[in-house]
Amino acid sequence: MYKKICNKCHQPSFSSCxxxxWLCPICNHDLTRIFSQDAESAKNIKQQLELLANKYSQKQNPVPIVNKSI
Ligand SMILES: [Zn+2]
Known part of the structure; x- marks a missing residue:
């Protein structure tokens, strides 16, 4: 599965080949020369970004305060 973003209407279009x-299904602009992205790897990148986001949100958890008077 391949994905291209139209440089005219900025809408994504998908194709199996x-x-x-390759014409944009929305505005009929010629996307043949536009570099295609692998839709599967784009999905993986999104998952990696979500994992990173989770990692960062965990970092923002409050650090336990050590009570020095004990
Ligand atoms: Zn378009």
Missing amino acids: NTGT
Whole structure:
């Protein structure tokens, strides 16, 4: 599965094949020369970003305060 972002209307379009003429389904702009992204790897990147976000949110948890009077 391949994905291209139209440089005219900025809408994503998807195709199972990366060859031949690729026209934007929304505005009919020619996307053939636009670099395609692998939709699966884009999904993985999103998952990695979510994992990173979780990591950072965990870091923001309050650090336990050590009571020095004990
Ligand atoms: Zn378009």
